[in-house]
Amino acid sequence: MxxxxxxxxxxxxxxxxxxxxxxxxxxxxxxxxLDAIEAEYPALIGTIRDRTNGARRPMVRLFADGxxxxxxxxxxxxxxxxxxxxxxxxxxAAIAGG
Amino acid sequence: xxxxxxxxxxxxxxxxxxxxxxxxxxxxxxxxxxxxEVYHVAASPADPDRLYASQSSGxxxxxxxxxxxxGRTWEPVGNDFTYAGEAGFHQWYDGSAKPWTFARVWQLSxxxxxxxxxxxxxxxxxxxxxxxxxxxxxxxxxxxxxxxxSSWQPGAxxxxxxxxxxxxxDADELLVAISAAGVFRTTDGGSTWQAANAGLRSGFMPxxxxxxxxxxxxxxxxxxxxxxxxxxxxxxxxxxxxAGRSWYEVSGDLPSDFGFTIGVHxxxxxxxxxxxxxxxxxxxxxxxxxxVYRTRTGGHQWEALTDGLPQQHCFVNVLRxxxxxxxxxxxxxxxxxxxxxxxxxxxxxxxxxPIVRDLPRVLSVExxxxx
Numbered sequence: 199m200x201x202x203x204x205x206x207x208x209x210x211x212x213x214x215x216x217x218x219x220x221x222x223x224x225x226x227x228x229x230x231x232l233d234a235i236e237a238e239y240p241a242l243i244g245t246i247r248d249r250t251n252g253a254r255r256p257m258v259r260l261f262a263d264g265x266x267x268x269x270x271x272x273x274x275x276x277x278x279x280x281x282x283x284x285x286x287x288x289x290x291a292a293i294a295g296g
Numbered sequence: 297x298x299x300x301x302x303x304x305x306x307x308x309x310x311x312x313x314x315x316x317x318x319x320x321x322x323x324x325x326x327x328x329x330x331x332x333e334v335y336h337v338a339a340s341p342a343d344p345d346r347l348y349a350s351q352s353s354g355x356x357x358x359x360x361x362x363x364x365x366x367g368r369t370w371e372p373v374g375n376d377f378t379y380a381g382e383a384g385f386h387q388w389y390d391g392s393a394k395p396w397t398f399a400r401v402w403q404l405s406x407x408x409x410x411x412x413x414x415x416x417x418x419x420x421x422x423x424x425x426x427x428x429x430x431x432x433x434x435x436x437x438x439x440x441x442x443x444x445x446s447s448w449q450p451g452a453x454x455x456x457x458x459x460x461x462x463x464x465x466d467a468d469e470l471l472v473a474i475s476a477a478g479v480f481r482t483t484d485g486g487s488t489w490q491a492a493n494a495g496l497r498s499g500f501m502p503x504x505x506x507x508x509x510x511x512x513x514x515x516x517x518x519x520x521x522x523x524x525x526x527x528x529x530x531x532x533x534x535x536x537x538x539a540g541r542s543w544y545e546v547s548g549d550l551p552s553d554f555g556f557t558i559g560v561h562x563x564x565x566x567x568x569x570x571x572x573x574x575x576x577x578x579x580x581x582x583x584x585x586x587x588v589y590r591t592r593t594g595g596h597q598w599e600a601l602t603d604g605l606p607q608q609h610c611f612v613n614v615l616r617x618x619x620x621x622x623x624x625x626x627x628x629x630x631x632x633x634x635x636x637x638x639x640x641x642x643x644x645x646x647x648x649x650p651i652v653r654d655l656p657r658v659l660s661v662e663x664x665x666x667x
Contacts, residue, residue, distance in 0.1 A: 207331060211372065245356035258355060258356070
């Protein structure tokens with residue numbers, strides 16, 4: 199299971215409290231993790247990645263073990279700290295006022 | 297006894313305001329979807345418990361929410377608004393070509409006879425339809441494929457299809473309005489469309505009477521007289537008596553013919569309401585006085601309705617979707633402001649009182665008359 203920290207707005211939408219964990223088959227890649235998040239929580243489809251083209255939404259950032267994976271390819275392997283469950287994968291809403 | 301439910305969309309969530317038929321004491325519920333922009337909340341005429349809400353965010357995009365129990369519980373449904381075929385290009389503010397890109401749903405229009413059928417007007421301007429209660433959406437691409445599409449330009453709010461006006465007896469006939477392209481009309485259920493802007497004149501355009509390019513802010517009609525349509529344009533209040541084929545001005549003695557919203561009385565097709573705004577630069581009422589204006593003659597002669605509305609130091613705006621009229625007799629009016637007030641009148645606009653004063657900026661107001 200991969201631990202995932204979602205921003206508050208998406209936790210509300212997914213109706214979860216706190217950190218979530220989703221199953222991802224090996225090899226654990228960025229794309230597979232995002233697929234798994236959307237499969238587990240269909241309400242989040244389109245909120246992290248654009249519904250039409252699959253691109254990360256411009257004001258959402260993705261981090262794993264201190265590494266910025268916002269612009270990484272879907273095939274990017276996730277670091278061991280995340281795949282072993284030691285650290286959560288972070289979905290972060292950009293600070294943009296509001 | 298009948299009751300009223302007022303559906304309010306704001307920049308930070310939705311609110312449901314309910315009252316019995318006297319409309320004197322209101323219960324306020326919300327925010328629903330707190331923190332998200334709610335451009336529109338709409339009720340199904342076929343099932344009063346079926347509600348739809350357009351929830352969106354600059355961070356997380358578009359969500360469509362559906363309630364089957366009058367707003368007590370909600371479920372997200374489909375949010376895939378993929379344009380049919382090649383998306384193509386429209387004009388940007390500077391005239392350059394910009395690819396058609398979905399941003400949000402501005403307007404939800406449930407069908408009169410089926411709660412699962414809904415039309416959605418979106419930005420960048422297009423019309424979508426669901427037949428399964430919002431789970432899937434298909435574009436009625438004939439509109440965007442109108443030959444003029446590449447020349448459409450956004451208004452200040454974006455290139456948005458903000459108004460869907462259904463014909464009360466002919467499901468195949470629709471009028472839609474797009475800022476800033478104008479009015480388009482279909483009589484075949486959305487396969488083909490004709491520009492419906494003859495008679496409009498817009499001074500900001502190099503060809504002021506061009507077939508398309510007009511910044512139409514809102515349309516309204518009475519179901520008993522579907523060929524008569526009223527329009528609040530960027531400037532000018534207009535009227536058509538031939539279902540949009542031609543328009544003439546009825547601004548008459550209004551203190552300003554700029555404004556955003558317009559509505560028709562529930563029981564009199566010649567009684568119309570507008571909220572004059574000083575200008576496109578100012579976006580607040582003339583003289584700092586919030587006045588709803590009413591004509592009982594289908595235009596030209598207008599009277600100010602002020603009792604209970606702020607008559608000094610008032611510099612809020614009333615946006616295009618922020619006025620609604622219920623079906624009771626006498627009909628009630630509801631006006632939401634960018635200052636977060638929702639004012640109500642239970643007597644056709646003669647007297648007003650705020651239901652709430654401190655909501656976030658109000659984007660839309662709908663009134664649902666319940667049995």
